[in-house]
Amino acid sequence: MMIKLRGMNLKIKNNSIKQSALKAAKGLWMAFPMILGTILLISFISAIVPKSFYASVFRNNYILNSFIGSLIGSISAGNPITSYIFGGEMLNQGVGLTAVTAFLVAWVTVGIIQIPAESAILGKKFALLRNVTAFILAIVVAIITVLILGVML
Amino acid sequence: MKFKEKLKQLPGSWYFLLIVILGYIIISIISTKIYLASLVFFNQIILKVIPIFILVFALMTLSNYFITPKFIIKHLKNKGLKKWFFVIIGGILSSGPIYMWYPLLADLKNKGLNYGLIACFLYNRAIKIPLIPLMIIYFSWQYIFVLLLVMIFASVVQGVLLNKIMEEKFKKIGDKKE
Numbered sequence: 488m489m490i491k492l493r494g495m496n497l498k499i500k501n502n503s504i505k506q507s508a509l510k511a512a513k514g515l516w517m518a519f520p521m522i523l524g525t526i527l528l529i530s531f532i533s534a535i536v537p538k539s540f541y542a543s544v545f546r547n548n549y550i551l552n553s554f555i556g557s558l559i560g561s562i563s564a565g566n567p568i569t570s571y572i573f574g575g576e577m578l579n580q581g582v583g584l585t586a587v588t589a590f591l592v593a594w595v596t597v598g599i600i601q602i603p604a605e606s607a608i609l610g611k612k613f614a615l616l617r618n619v620t621a622f623i624l625a626i627v628v629a630i631i632t633v634l635i636l637g638v639m640l
Numbered sequence: 641m642k643f644k645e646k647l648k649q650l651p652g653s654w655y656f657l658l659i660v661i662l663g664y665i666i667i668s669i670i671s672t673k674i675y676l677a678s679l680v681f682f683n684q685i686i687l688k689v690i691p692i693f694i695l696v697f698a699l700m701t702l703s704n705y706f707i708t709p710k711f712i713i714k715h716l717k718n719k720g721l722k723k724w725f726f727v728i729i730g731g732i733l734s735s736g737p738i739y740m741w742y743p744l745l746a747d748l749k750n751k752g753l754n755y756g757l758i759a760c761f762l763y764n765r766a767i768k769i770p771l772i773p774l775m776i777i778y779f780s781w782q783y784i785f786v787l788l789l790v791m792i793f794a795s796v797v798q799g800v801l802l803n804k805i806m807e808e809k810f811k812k813i814g815d816k817k818e
Contacts, residue, residue, distance in 0.1 A: 511700035520657035530681035575778025597768035608742040
């Protein structure tokens with residue numbers, strides 16, 4: 488399949504199962520150093536920081552917790568696998584669910600690093616608005632998710 | 641010289657890993673207690689995630705095989721409410737780096753896909769089906785179920801919101817021209 492964009496012809500190929508496996512392996516291999524480094528870092532943090540520290544930083548303030556989570560998630564980048572491992576371990580250390588949820592959502596929906604590419608292709612205003620609304624929505628999604636879970640469980 | 645060149649070609653993530661390993665070497669010299677405690681934590685996490693990675697790999701392979709950009713683009717051409725539905729499904733099923741999708745979305749924009757639908761597609765790319773097993777291990781299936789539903793709802797909210805704002809922007813530009 489060919490699509491034409493700004494004078495360029497982009498070819499979209501169909502994948503074979505071998506190519507698909509290679510693509511998956513490549514994706515995981517690209518993420519490997521970041522995942523391993525993150526696990527090593529989390530292990531070190533878990534060993535030196537007492538659980539009471541997180542409880543003192545993330546008090547019972549849903550909005551502030553999710554704001555902090557969304558902020559950290561927005562400036563972080565990389566494979567979502569890293570965010571799940573990091574978020575999950577932080578939850579085990581006592582960080583609140585709203586903060587972790589906002590962190591996970593912002594990690595995958597806000598793309599500060601991609602803003603230049605997104606602006607160039609889809610427009611500056613669109614790229615900025617999309618990322619700003621994604622940041623705010625990460626906070627909203629976190630609060631709603633935790634509220635629903637609170638009712639459900 | 642060759643080693644230096646090879647080192648320069650390494651992606652940033654490898655530098656991150658090397659710095660962390662270097663940190664571990666320093667800690668092993670300063671405090672054996674903290675070093676060993678960190679390794680115990682590391683071992684626990686690794687044992688937890690390795691089996692999941694095998695499942696993630698299998699799911700990623702299947703997703704790469706069945707869900708191609710051609711398949712998604714074909715379904716994004718639907719009209720009306722159906723369009724929103726296929727944009728959500730397309731976003732969830734799409735794989736690969738996000739920047740790979742920008743030219744394709746720009747092409748679809750020229751063919752009538754509005755800004756709201758593009759935003760909705762990009763938001764739903766955050767939902768990665770092959771990674772759900774890993775999420776369930778760390779969180780719970782109830783949490784993942786609720787989070788995914790809320791995220792799909794948020795993607796539509798963002799789409800509608802961006803459509804309104806971008807439409808107003810073009811309306812203002814049109815008014816000024818008149």
